[in-house]
Amino acid sequence: MIDYRSWRHTFKLDPDKTIDDDALEALCESGTDAIIVGGTYGVTYDNTLELMSRIRRFAVPALLEISSLEAVVPGFDAYLVPLVINAGDADWLFTPHVSGLMAYGSYIHWDEIITEGYLIANPDAGVAKLTRARPIEGPAEAKAYAQVAAKICRLPIVYLEYSGMYGDPDIVRACRSGAGEAHLFYGGGIRTAAQAEEMAALADTIVVGNVIYEDLEAALATVDAAKRSRG
Ligand code: 1GP
Numbered sequence: 001m002i003d004y005r006s007w008r009h010t011f012k013l014d015p016d017k018t019i020d021d022d023a024l025e026a027l028c029e030s031g032t033d034a035i036i037v038g039g040t041y042g043v044t045y046d047n048t049l050e051l052m053s054r055i056r057r058f059a060v061p062a063l064l065e066i067s068s069l070e071a072v073v074p075g076f077d078a079y080l081v082p083l084v085i086n087a088g089d090a091d092w093l094f095t096p097h098v099s100g101l102m103a104y105g106s107y108i109h110w111d112e113i114i115t116e117g118y119l120i121a122n123p124d125a126g127v128a129k130l131t132r133a134r135p136i137e138g139p140a141e142a143k144a145y146a147q148v149a150a151k152i153c154r155l156p157i158v159y160l161e162y163s164g165m166y167g168d169p170d171i172v173r174a175c176r177s178g179a180g181e182a183h184l185f186y187g188g189g190i191r192t193a194a195q196a197e198e199m200a201a202l203a204d205t206i207v208v209g210n211v212i213y214e215d216l217e218a219a220l221a222t223v224d225a226a227k228r229s230r231g
Pocket of ligand 1: 012161162163165187188190207208209210211
C-alpha cells in the first residue's frame with residue numbers, strides 16, 4: 001500500500017499533453033514524492049499507457065487518477081478514485097463508479113485503490129463545468145464540505161481542486177480544519193516556489209500541474225519549496 005501520508009509534493013501529468021524525454025526525466029528525478037497521471041479531456045487508454053510506460057523507467061511512484069473508464073490502465077502503483085463531493089450533476093457521485101465496478105470489478109486490487117473526496121473550487125475549470133460543480137460560498141461552506149468527505153463519508157483524502165487558478169488561502173485553511181485526520185491535497189495554479197511554499201504550509205500535499213508545460217524550471221523549483229515549507 002502506497003504511503004501518501006508522508007508526501008509533500010506531487011506533479012500531475014496530463015496524458016493529452018506532450019512532454020519530451022528530458023523534461024520527463026527532470027520531473028521524475030526532481031525529488032517529488034509521486035507522479036499523478038490524470039486529466040479531464042482527451043485521456044485515452046493509449047496515451048495513458050504510453051505516459052505510464054515512460055514514467056516507469058524511473059523509481060518515483062506513479063498513480064493514475066481515474067477520470068475515464070476507457071483509460072484505466074494496469075501497472076500503476078495505485079489508483080486515485082475521485083468522488084466529486086460538490087458535483088451539481090449527481091451522476092458524478094457514483095454512476096461512473098458503478099459502471100467501473102461492473103466492467104473491471106474482478107480485476108481490482110483493493111489495496112491499490114485510494115478514494116478522494118474531490119472538492120472543486122474553481123468554477124472555470126474544465127472539471128467544474130463537466131460535473132456542474134456547485135460554487136463554494138466561503139470558508140464555512142468549504143469546511144463543511146471537507147467534513148462531509150472526512151467525517152461523514154470517512155474518506156482518507158480531501159482534494160481541494162483549484163485547477164488552473166491559484167486558490168484562496170482562507171478556503172484551504174477551512175478545508176484543513178474540516179478534514180481532521182484525513183489527508184489534504186491542494187492543487188491549482190501553483191506557478192512559483194513562493195506559492196508552493198504557501199500552499200504546502202496549509203495543505204499536507206500540493207499538486208503541481210499546468211506550469212510543467214509552460215515553465216519547466218519554475219515547476220521544478222516547487223519541489224524544494226514544498227519540502228522546506230513548514231506544513
Ligand atoms: C490539476 O490540481 C491539479 O488537477 C494542479 O492544478 O494544473 O493548475 O497546477 P494546476
